[in-house]
Amino acid sequence: MQIVSSGLSDVGRVRTNNEDSHRIVESLGLFILSDGMGGEAHGEVASAMAVDLITKYCESEKEDSGVTVLEAAPENWSSQTRRLRNAVRQANYLIYQAAQKNPEQRGMGATVTTAWLKDSLLSIAHVGDSRAYLLRSGNLQQLTNDHSLVAEQVRRGLITPQQAEESEMQSVLLRALGAHPEVEIDVDEVEIYPRDVLLLCSDGLTRMITEPEIAGTLQAETVPSAAAEKLITLANESGGVDNITVIVARFEDDASKGWFSWMRRGSAKKD
Amino acid sequence: MAKLSLMFENKLVKEVPIGNRPVTIGRSPDNDLPVDNLAVSNYHARVYYEAGRLVVEDLDSLNGTFVNDLRVERATLHDGDSIWIGKHHIKVDATADAAIPWDTGRKTAAPKINETMVLDTKARRDMLQQAAAMGERSQFAAGRVKVATLVILSGRVDGKEYPLTNKLTVIGKSPMATVRLKGWFKPKMAAQINQRDDGYYLGTGDKVPSVNGNPISGTVRLNDGDLIEICGVRMNFIFRE
Numbered sequence: 001m002q003i004v005s006s007g008l009s010d011v012g013r014v015r016t017n018n019e020d021s022h023r024i025v026e027s028l029g030l031f032i033l034s035d036g037m038g039g040e041a042h043g044e045v046a047s048a049m050a051v052d053l054i055t056k057y058c059e060s061e062k063e064d065s066g067v068t069v070l071e072a073a074p075e076n077w078s079s080q081t082r083r084l085r086n087a088v089r090q091a092n093y094l095i096y097q098a099a100q101k102n103p104e105q106r107g108m109g110a111t112v113t114t115a116w117l118k119d120s121l122l123s124i125a126h127v128g129d130s131r132a133y134l135l136r137s138g139n140l141q142q143l144t145n146d147h148s149l150v151a152e153q154v155r156r157g158l159i160t161p162q163q164a165e166e167s168e169m170q171s172v173l174l175r176a177l178g179a180h181p182e183v184e185i186d187v188d189e190v191e192i193y194p195r196d197v198l199l200l201c202s203d204g205l206t207r208m209i210t211e212p213e214i215a216g217t218l219q220a221e222t223v224p225s226a227a228a229e230k231l232i233t234l235a236n237e238s239g240g241v242d243n244i245t246v247i248v249a250r251f252e253d254d255a256s257k258g259w260f261s262w263m264r265r266g267s268a269k270k271d
Numbered sequence: 272m273a274k275l276s277l278m279f280e281n282k283l284v285k286e287v288p289i290g291n292r293p294v295t296i297g298r299s300p301d302n303d304l305p306v307d308n309l310a311v312s313n314y315h316a317r318v319y320y321e322a323g324r325l326v327v328e329d330l331d332s333l334n335g336t337f338v339n340d341l342r343v344e345r346a347t348l349h350d351g352d353s354i355w356i357g358k359h360h361i362k363v364d365a366t367a368d369a370a371i372p373w374d375t376g377r378k379t380a381a382p383k384i385n386e387t388m389v390l391d392t393k394a395r396r397d398m399l400q401q402a403a404a405m406g407e408r409s410q411f412a413a414g415r416v417k418v419a420t421l422v423i424l425s426g427r428v429d430g431k432e433y434p435l436t437n438k439l440t441v442i443g444k445s446p447m448a449t450v451r452l453k454g455w456f457k458p459k460m461a462a463q464i465n466q467r468d469d470g471y472y473l474g475t476g477d478k479v480p481s482v483n484g485n486p487i488s489g490t491v492r493l494n495d496g497d498l499i500e501i502c503g504v505r506m507n508f509i510f511r512e
Contacts, residue, residue: 035387037387037388043387086331090330090331093330109389120447136439136463136474136476137460137463137475137476137477138475138489139465139472139474139475139490141438141439141465141467142467143439149390154468155468161468171387171388172387172388172389172390173388173389174389174390175389176387176389179389181293181319182319182328190438191439191441191445191447193445193459194459
């Protein structure tokens with residue numbers, strides 16, 4: 001699978017510092033986005049740590065060893081997915097440790113949404129209220145669940161999505177990296193098809209613009225860098241109350257398949 | 272209070288109580304239980320309380336952490352267990368009152384509305400309990416779990432029934448498709464079904480499926496009993512209890 005991707009971050013229109021961090025390692029097919037929190041307590045330190053630590057863990061040659069005894073992890077996960085989860089787990093612990101050791105960093109934390117493509121399998125690990133979306137044949141599907149209080153209340157049927165959007169509790173997270181020595185990590189695997197588009201974004205995007213606007217932008221701007229720029233512009237035009245970070249990645253068939261796939265793509269458009 | 276005793280060849284090296292901070296074990300001297308041996312990683316493992324249980328977790332050490340004879344990544348500890356790290360072992364004495372309340376001890380400042388914050392363990396537990404109690408009164412806790420299922424009526428595919436357990440379901444010829452179409456000239460991804468918070472949505476892929484005889488445009492929300500047709504395959508969308 002070939003990848004064309006772009007990541008962009010903007011401070012927004014209200015805040016003075018950007019606490020988001022992101023990283024793309026295209027050669028590995030690795031995408032990481034993290035939204036720091038803790039204000040003066042170094043939210044940007046936490047998000048930068050998350051991105052660095054996960055990148056290093058995934059880049060290292062070392063194979064994971066040991067067996068999982070306690071955790072009821074589905075055994076059919078690929079080794080890559082397990083590794084990504086371990087990377088997030090380790091990052092959580094080290095951020096927690098740093099926050100405990102350094103008094104000025106107490107209370108820092110971060111969300112993380114990370115995706116790793118190998119062959120055509122996309123591994124996803126996620127904590128917090130940043131999001132991963134997949135655009136496939138014009139359908140935008142959120143791949144992650146927000147770990148926020150209001151999202152949990154919606155899932156339990158206690159409040160409506162509309163009430164959630166108006167709630168003053170939107171910023172309350174149930175899970176984040178660095179808050180506790182152990183964190184529950186959502187993990188998923190998704191099979192990627194040619195022409196799928198992956199979007200990772202911080203809540204500075206999704207609180208400003210709607211999903212139909214996101215879907216429309218990703219369809220209209222097929223070049224990832226242009227799509228990323230357009231999304232940030234739209235979020236700023238709608239107020240830009242928080243930092244906005246997006247990663248857009250487009251997956252294509254390997255060019256080695258040559259004219260045959262090209263021809264099929266041409267014929268698929270006709271019918 | 273529960274305690275850990277670091278032993279080397281049946282001699283006691285060091286003893287530490289387990290409080291509400293994790294006990295760290297490793298070669299580096301700043302660990303709570305430093306183990307001076309080259310087979311031990313700098314930060315090898317840690318032991319802490321989680322939800323009233325005592326847990327040991329290997330910190331990705333090179334040579335592993337063993338509880339009794341089993342190599343573990345994470346395991347619950349019981350009184351009398353031995354944690355083996357290299358040639359040292361650590362005896363677990365959990366006889367004293369086990370569940371020391373686990374709390375980060377952090378004071379959460381009054382929440383500023385625009386600042387992101389995380390609920391601490393207790394607040395989260397209270398919230399979830401409250402939510403669960405309310406949920407029991409709502410229709411969500413009716414005790415029946417409904418699983419959306421595709422039942423194949425006719426056509427060449429690799430199965431008869433497909434429970435839709437993932438967020439993304441693909442109908443197509445791809446070897447990874449959930450519903451795998453057979454035969455020549457079938458598209459890799461003919462159509463898709465997306466699971467969202469409020470239901471299941473059928474969308475186009477390389478082909479346009481029909482629902483109850485009508486070709487769809489965009490996505491349509493599926494209802495119990497809908498008839499879906501795609502690439503010569505007919506199937507029912509139903510909820511199984």
